[in-house]
Amino acid sequence: MSQTVDRALSILPLLAEGPADLGQVADRLGVHKSTALRLLRTLHEHGLVYRQSDQRYRLGARLFALAQEAMENLDVREIAHPHLVRLNESCGHTVHLAVYEENEVLYIDKVESRYPVRMYSRIGKPVAITVAAVAKLLLADLPEHERRAIAEKLDYPTYTSRSTPNAGAFLRELEKVREQGWATDLGGHEESINCVAAPVRGADGRVVAAMSVSAPNVVVTADELLTLLPLVRRTADAISGEYSGRTPVKGTE
Amino acid sequence: MSQTVDRALSILPLLAEGPADLGQVADRLGVHKSTALRLLRTLHEHGLVYRQSDQRYRLGARLFALAQEAMENLDVREIAHPHLVRLNESCGHTVHLAVYEENEVLYIDKVESRYPVRMYSRIGKPVAITVAAVAKLLLADLPEHERRAIAEKLDYPTYTSRSTPNAGAFLRELEKVREQGWATDLGGHEESINCVAAPVRGADGRVVAAMSVSAPNVVVTADELLTLLPLVRRTADAISGEYSGRTPVKGTE
DNA sequence: AGCGGTGTTGCATTTCTTGCAACATTCATT
DNA sequence: AATGAATGTTGCAAGAAATGCAACACCGCT
Numbered sequence: 001m002s003q004t005v006d007r008a009l010s011i012l013p014l015l016a017e018g019p020a021d022l023g024q025v026a027d028r029l030g031v032h033k034s035t036a037l038r039l040l041r042t043l044h045e046h047g048l049v050y051r052q053s054d055q056r057y058r059l060g061a062r063l064f065a066l067a068q069e070a071m072e073n074l075d076v077r078e079i080a081h082p083h084l085v086r087l088n089e090s091c092g093h094t095v096h097l098a099v100y101e102e103n104e105v106l107y108i109d110k111v112e113s114r115y116p117v118r119m120y121s122r123i124g125k126p127v128a129i130t131v132a133a134v135a136k137l138l139l140a141d142l143p144e145h146e147r148r149a150i151a152e153k154l155d156y157p158t159y160t161s162r163s164t165p166n167a168g169a170f171l172r173e174l175e176k177v178r179e180q181g182w183a184t185d186l187g188g189h190e191e192s193i194n195c196v197a198a199p200v201r202g203a204d205g206r207v208v209a210a211m212s213v214s215a216p217n218v219v220v221t222a223d224e225l226l227t228l229l230p231l232v233r234r235t236a237d238a239i240s241g242e243y244s245g246r247t248p249v250k251g252t253e
Numbered sequence: 254m255s256q257t258v259d260r261a262l263s264i265l266p267l268l269a270e271g272p273a274d275l276g277q278v279a280d281r282l283g284v285h286k287s288t289a290l291r292l293l294r295t296l297h298e299h300g301l302v303y304r305q306s307d308q309r310y311r312l313g314a315r316l317f318a319l320a321q322e323a324m325e326n327l328d329v330r331e332i333a334h335p336h337l338v339r340l341n342e343s344c345g346h347t348v349h350l351a352v353y354e355e356n357e358v359l360y361i362d363k364v365e366s367r368y369p370v371r372m373y374s375r376i377g378k379p380v381a382i383t384v385a386a387v388a389k390l391l392l393a394d395l396p397e398h399e400r401r402a403i404a405e406k407l408d409y410p411t412y413t414s415r416s417t418p419n420a421g422a423f424l425r426e427l428e429k430v431r432e433q434g435w436a437t438d439l440g441g442h443e444e445s446i447n448c449v450a451a452p453v454r455g456a457d458g459r460v461v462a463a464m465s466v467s468a469p470n471v472v473v474t475a476d477e478l479l480t481l482l483p484l485v486r487r488t489a490d491a492i493s494g495e496y497s498g499r500t501p502v503k504g505t506e
Numbered sequence: 507a508g509c510g511g512t513g514t515t516g517c518a519t520t521t522c523t524t525g526c527a528a529c530a531t532t533c534a535t536t
Numbered sequence: 537a538a539t540g541a542a543t544g545t546t547g548c549a550a551g552a553a554a555t556g557c558a559a560c561a562c563c564g565c566t
Contacts, residue, residue, distance in 0.1 A: 002295045003522065004554065005261040009299040016322040019331075022513060032556045037514070042255045046262040050498035053335060055513080059323040061498035064456050067320035069269040070312035101314045102300055108314075124314075124321030256553065257523065275544060285525045290545070308544080 007031065008039045012059065015049065019056040067124070074099065076200060076209045077108050080239045084111045084211065087235045091228055093215040097200075098127055099208070100138035103150060105129050113215070130156050130164045131188035133197035134210035140178040141199065141207035147174055160191045182233060183210075184226070192217040194225050198236035203244035211236055260284065261292045265312065268302065272311040329453060329462045330362045333492045337364045337464065340488045344481055346468040350453075351380055352461070353391035356403060358382050366468070383409050383417045384441035386450035387463035393431040394452070394460035400427060413444045435486060436463075437479070445470045447478050451489035456497035464489055 007029055014020065014028055026036035040057055043049035047062025071077065077097060084095045088111040097109040105127040129135045139147060151167040151174070164170045177183040185195040197212035213232055215225055260282055267273065267281055279289035293310055296302040300315030330350060337348045341364040350362040358380040382388045392400060404420040404427075417423045430436045438448040450465035466485050468478055 001298065002257055002261070002291055004255055004257040005292060005295040006298070008255070008258040008261070009295065009301065012299075012319055013322075016319050016326065018326045018328075023511090033512085034514075034557085035555060038255055038554080039258060042258040042262065045254070045259070046265075048262065052332060052495060058327070059319065059498070061456055063316065063323070064320045064498075066265055066269055066312060067317045070314070070316050073269075073271070073311055074314075099314070101303060104314070104318075106314050106318065108317075124317040126318060276542090286543085287526085287545075288524060291523080 004039075007035075008043060011036075011039060011043060012048065012063075015057055015059050019052060019054075019058040021056045025057065071108065074108055076239075076243055079243050080200065080209065080211065081109060083235050083239050083242075084109060087111075087211075087213065087231065088113075091213060091231065093213045093219070093225075093228075095211065095213055096134060097209055097211045098132075098134040098138065099210075100135075100142075103153075105132065105135040105138055108209075113219075128157075128159065128189045130154055130170055131159060131185055132212075133183040133185040133195040134212045136174060136177045136183040136185075137197055137199045137210040138207060140174040140183070147171065159189050160187055162186060162188045162191075164188065182229060185212075186222050187217075194222045196225055196229050196232050198229075198233045199240075200236050200243060201240045208243065209239075211239070257292075260288075261296060264289075264292060264296060265301065265316075268310055268312050272305060272309040274309045278310065324455075327496065329492075329496055332496050333453065333462065333464065334362060336488050336492050336495075337362060340364075340466070340484065341366075344466060344484065346466045346472070346478075346481075349387060349465045349467065351385075351387040351391065351463050351465075353388075353395075356406075358385065358388040358391055360387075361462070366472075381410075381412065381442045383407055383423055384412060384438055385465075386436040386438040386448040387465045389427060389430045389436040389438075390450055390452045390463040391460060393427040393436075400424065412442050413440055415439065415441045415444075417441065435482060438465075439475050440470075447475045449478055449482050449485050451482075451486040452493075453489050453496060454493045461496065462492075464492070 010029060011025060014025065020028075022033055022037055022040070025040065026033045029036055029039075040049055044051060044057075044060070047060045049057050050060035051057055076099065080097050084097060088095045092113065094113040095111040096107050098105050098107050107123050107125055107127060110123050127135050129139070139150065142150070148171065151170050154167065154170070156164055156166050156170070158165070164173060181199065183197045185193075185197075187194060193214055193216050195212045195214040197210050199207040200209040200211060202208045211232070213225070213228055263282060264278060267278065273281075275286055275290055275293070278293065279286040282289055282292075293302060297304060297310075297313075300313045300318075302310050303313035304310055329352065333350050337350060341348045345366065347366040348364040349360050351358050351360050353359075360378055360380060380388050382392070392403065395403070401424065404423050407420065407423070409417055409419050409423070411418070417426060434452065436450045438446075438450075440447060446467060446469050448465045448467040450463050452460040453462040453464060455461045464485070466478070466481055
């Protein structure tokens, strides 16, 4: 834990909220202006921070480039993508791919619904961890004590009347998901949106990612969406096969 | 220039090349292992670095979330405004900035002409989507199927004899605009008004906004207006550069 | 010109980082 | 099983590097 670096890095999320000037940064860090200036300069030299024409600072292009590379290193995504597209082509709904990392579940890929009514979500955005179908799958695969530890620490926001209310309910849900090998979110995050999800497993059988199909009530009912479950599971299994090197990749020479 | 932060940040591009273990990081930084360890720990706490199961480090998903958040909070208008004003000062005509959103193209900023004869338009008002130069640029950047879907659904009002008559003509026009990287509206909306427009692009090259210069015939002919094209494009490029954080650093050392 | 706000620099102080060396841990080899 | 090598981790003393201060420079404003 290096104090200087810690302070410098604390600037990043702060600037992610929007541009800020030197004084604001210094205030929020609780340091002298000159200190903030020098930290910002260093960040600037590395391209992580950019100074716009009104002298205010914001996050810089380098960060985007790094993020890009970071994402490419998560190679599940690369392998999964064509499968997600194919699934979208056959059902038309929004398809998501998510991974668990450091107490968060993040969407790392998305294929947009071909229906006019779409669900809001963005790649890179943390998922509503207590209700999302993909989150349930990813957490359900963790060792029991870890699962418990996380469940205790989480907040359980009541997005809708069907949201997971507390740690106990969540752990029971995870147990169920773990056994059945798939998960749903029926209006737990947004009243009118349902999801079905299935896990992607690595060579060792551990869940490395989860994918889901989401659609609003106005397009298909929850029951209709559930009929897609076999297809979703088959897709997830295909990705697992390829990811774990079990299925040979075709057409590369 | 803070040495500690400088070293810590140097780790990021290094890890972008691929996962590395403590020793490798220390070597490439030219510091003692324990130093590298402490830097990595700090980066880890901020989620910028992730430790995979084989103990090696790689870039973390938080980078991604930060970049995403920054994108969402970026305000094109704020960045573009001073450029629009400068353009207006040098040519005197009305300058517009527009974005595409939900099947509509909206003006989000405007600098009034300094000539007595002005064109009518309002910020926040939907643009005549089938003829406006800015609309052409914004739609031309959408994926092919989406472009087609929208073109089919639109009405094609005959504002003037030069208005885009139907979906076919519109799609051909979009194709042309897409290739040449700029657009015009020569009397397509109001007989006596011409526009030249250029796109503003984000870091990923996608068109995030479009800007235009408009002037009535009575002030300048269409040909005269077209001579402004290079200036308009340069302005749009300057905005793009600043928006995407690409613009090189000025005079700080 | 004068004034408030903001950004920038030189310097003395002291905190925080650093490298070292010893220790812990994992894993392969005998 | 025991040994050894390779890698990761911690406590500590030395000193290098970050900090805050105060003074200065640079706007835009009235």
